[in-house]
Amino acid sequence: MLYCLICQDKENAIETRMQNREDHLKYVAETNVVKYAGPFLSEEDTMIGSLIVIDVENKDEAKKWSENDPYKKAGLFGKVEIFKFKHLI
Numbered sequence: 001m002l003y004c005l006i007c008q009d010k011e012n013a014i015e016t017r018m019q020n021r022e023d024h025l026k027y028v029a030e031t032n033v034v035k036y037a038g039p040f041l042s043e044e045d046t047m048i049g050s051l052i053v054i055d056v057e058n059k060d061e062a063k064k065w066s067e068n069d070p071y072k073k074a075g076l077f078g079k080v081e082i083f084k085f086k087h088l089i
Contacts, residue, residue, distance in 0.1 A: 002035065003062035004085035005052040007071070010078040017047055023070035033065060035087075049077075053085055 009017060028034045033054045040049035050071070056062050062082050066072055072080065 001057065002085040002087060003054055003056060003059065004083045005054065005062065005066055006081045007050040007052065007077045008079045009049050009076055013076050014046055016074055016076045017071065020070045020074040020076065027070055031065065
């Protein structure tokens, strides 16, 4: 089942993001559940959040995946919302 994680960075957190980016990308590759992902950008093209679509069994698994993300562990996100997602196009 697909779940969408909408992750908003804390204000002025680009340094935290960049310091943990390699570990985050490694986690994404190793867990093999991410179907689509990418950063939200400000009007100045600064990364300010993430959109991540994962394929897991249920919302509890989505929460578990989110909690183990190195970005989350590093305190990058001010807010994370998780929704069921239906891919249409």
